[in-house]
Amino acid sequence: MFQLDDNFLQEVGLGSLPDDQKQAFLAHFREQLEMIVGTKLSEGLSDQQLGEFESFIDRKSDRVSAWLATNAPNYEQDAVYQQLRANAPDNVPADVLLAEYASLKWLGMNRPNYRDVVAQTMNELKQEIIANRDAILGGDASAA
Secondary structure (H helix, E strand, C coil): CCCCCHHHHHHCCCCCCCHHHHHHHHHHHHHHHHHHHHHHHHCCCCHHHHHHHHHHHCCCHHHHHHHHHHHCCCHHHCHHHHHHHHHCCCCCCHHHHHHHHHHHHHHHHHCCCHHHHHHHHHHHHHHHHHHCHHHHHHHHHHHC
């Protein structure tokens, strides 16, 4: 969908940040993106739905397996699961892969617009960074 990397920093005008500050900035940006998207996606969900999704995030294997058995019993044949498995590093535990798949499947069922929400939020945050680029660079430059 998108990459938070040096290309992203160049795009928003922060490519000149020192390497250590680049990583810190990208980590902060990712946290903000996840928090805002999570807040937007959780609006209107029931406590039961929120609990379900949290069990995927927390990798509660028993709950993930139960949800998959009910909602995606043939997940191994699903192209999304196959792609996740093919692209995952060799050392990724099976329960992590299943939780990731379940969260994507759950979002598709309960928040089919989640990709649009992520893209819109990403764009809003990028515009905010671009608008404040000089202050960000000035603040980082004075701290160095």
